[in-house]
Amino acid sequence: MDPANPFRALPSVDELLGAPRVRAACAGMPRELAAGFVQEVLAAWRERIRAEQPTAAEIERRIAAGELGAAIEARVARERRAGLCRAINASGVVLNTGLGRAPLHPEAAARMAEVAAGYSVLEVDRESGQRNQRDDRISALCARLFGCEAAIAVNNNAAAVTLVLAALARGREVVLSRGELVEIGGAFRMPAVMEMAGCVLREVGTTNRTRLSDYRDALGERTALLLRVHPSNFRVIGFTEEAEHEAVVALAHGRGLPAAWDLGSGLVEAGGAAPLEALGEEPTVRAALGAGYDVVTFSGDKLLGGPQAGIVVGKREWIARVRACPLYRALRLDKSQIAALEATLELLLAGRGDELPTRALLRMSAGETRARCEALVAQLAALGVRDGASGVALRIVECASQPGSGSAPDVYLPGFALELRVAGREGGALATALRLGEPPVFARVQDGALLVDPRTLLAGEDEALARALAAVVRG
Numbered sequence: 001m002d003p004a005n006p007f008r009a010l011p012s013v014d015e016l017l018g019a020p021r022v023r024a025a026c027a028g029m030p031r032e033l034a035a036g037f038v039q040e041v042l043a044a045w046r047e048r049i050r051a052e053q054p055t056a057a058e059i060e061r062r063i064a065a066g067e068l069g070a071a072i073e074a075r076v077a078r079e080r081r082a083g084l085c086r087a088i089n090a091s092g093v094v095l096n097t098g099l100g101r102a103p104l105h106p107e108a109a110a111r112m113a114e115v116a117a118g119y120s121v122l123e124v125d126r127e128s129g130q131r132n133q134r135d136d137r138i139s140a141l142c143a144r145l146f147g148c149e150a151a152i153a154v155n156n157n158a159a160a161v162t163l164v165l166a167a168l169a170r171g172r173e174v175v176l177s178r179g180e181l182v183e184i185g186g187a188f189r190m191p192a193v194m195e196m197a198g199c200v201l202r203e204v205g206t207t208n209r210t211r212l213s214d215y216r217d218a219l220g221e222r223t224a225l226l227l228r229v230h231p232s233n234f235r236v237i238g239f240t241e242e243a244e245h246e247a248v249v250a251l252a253h254g255r256g257l258p259a260a261w262d263l264g265s266g267l268v269e270a271g272g273a274a275p276l277e278a279l280g281e282e283p284t285v286r287a288a289l290g291a292g293y294d295v296v297t298f299s300g301d302k303l304l305g306g307p308q309a310g311i312v313v314g315k316r317e318w319i320a321r322v323r324a325c326p327l328y329r330a331l332r333l334d335k336s337q338i339a340a341l342e343a344t345l346e347l348l349l350a351g352r353g354d355e356l357p358t359r360a361l362l363r364m365s366a367g368e369t370r371a372r373c374e375a376l377v378a379q380l381a382a383l384g385v386r387d388g389a390s391g392v393a394l395r396i397v398e399c400a401s402q403p404g405s406g407s408a409p410d411v412y413l414p415g416f417a418l419e420l421r422v423a424g425r426e427g428g429a430l431a432t433a434l435r436l437g438e439p440p441v442f443a444r445v446q447d448g449a450l451l452v453d454p455r456t457l458l459a460g461e462d463e464a465l466a467r468a469l470a471a472v473v474r475g
């Protein structure tokens with residue numbers, strides 16, 4: 001054994017697993033799992049020794065300084081943070097895809113948990129004992145809420161659009177305006193989706209102008225479907241023109257063809273919910289059906305405020321064709337999604353739509369956001385964090401929050417946010433520390449400051465947020 005060999009200065013896995021610091025970090029963890037992390041860190045150290053060729057004494061010094069223990073602690077901490085967990089959204093983006101889009105109503109979340117934990121009547125009729133369709137109830141609820149003849153629900157709206165295309169237009173042409181040939185949320189590109197569904201894309205018009213005559217000229221023997229797509233977070237402004245929805249639908253119907261509209265967000269103005277005026281011209285599901293579209297698709301977890309789902313509403317005949325497509329089986333919802341979606345639709349039908357968190361957050365007034373900022377300042381003061389003390393600067397500033405997820409992209413919701421600066425620390429570093437806390441908090445960074453937007457805080461989260469901010473300020 002060579003005492004100068006730096007590799008020999010590294011302790012064994014067993015020695016490390018017995019060290020108090022490592023034992024504390026790995027508490028509650030099966031020994032094999034902990035050993036795996038220790039081995040991983042040791043391997044990284046050996047790699048560094050090979051690259052940097054330090055002396056054995058140097059390695060011993062680093063270990064004595066606690067560097068190896070800290071590296072193992074950090075690796076285990078990263079593992080403990082790795083899974084899906086609840087987070088606080090202080091970003092001001094209401095439908096934040098990275099943060100899971102629509103927070104569910106507590107009743108919807110409770111129904112979801114209840115059904116998930118046991119057996120359920122997922123696909124069985126209680127009177128006859130016979131099998132039924134898992135989304136029969138969703139179809140009935142949608143009929144009442146939107147005035148459609150029938151509906152089905154699948155895993156998300158991307159699945160809904162793909163399914164509609166495959167079911168109604170496989171091997172044939174789909175006519176779509178060049179102004180609506182968009183990519184939605186990374187990798188969902190209309191031309192690629194068409195190809196995947198086995199359809200031939202027939203582009204009409206130009207990016208900024210598509211007239212009724214463009215659609216008319218494109219309809220032919222091979223046409224199966226006329227499709228409109230909400231351009232989501234893409235806008236063409238200035239010299240633009242698009243054909244009237246009623247006229248496009250009449251054109252399709254005149255040729256015996258169905259017309260479909262992928263709405264994306266699916267704004268609901270029904271069931272006693274007050275209109276969301278702030279969302280400007282975002283089309284509603286009812287308006288789309290009213291314009292005569294045979295099939296309308298939208299997300300469950302955007303403006304509807306429910307679980308991840310893709311909802312297809314429309315005329316009975318076409319919905320039946322969509323359901324009969326073999327792809328439907330591959331895209332269907334699971335029982336917990338169905339439970340949450342049914343509960344959300346029922347809340348809307350009961351006139352309790354304004355209780356849905358998404359709608360409540362979108363509707364929050366600027367005055368309310370200011371009051372929540374003031375409450376946060378008071379909570380921070382109680383935790384010893386004050387403007388002007390120990391390098392901390394706290395200000396309530398005007399800000400603009402966003403609906404998010406491509407819903408009403410040109411809409412900014414006016415309100416107030418809490419601006420936090422700490423001397424010697426960048427806003428980005430504060431944001432990172434917040435993300436790594438328990439629970440993780442997501443805020444914005446603006447002009448080098450941390451911007452905490454209270455619009456997206458849910459009931460009961462204020463105190464945890466104040467504690468998280470105080471912890472980060474103290475470093």
Ligand SMILES: *Cc1c(COP(=O)(O)O)cnc(C)c1O
Pocket residue numbers: 156157158159161184185188229230231232262263264265298299300309310405406
């Ligand atoms: C968001 C969106 C989609 C995709 O919906 P997911 O539910 O995210 O799959 C499709 N089309 C439009 C127009 C959208 O806005």
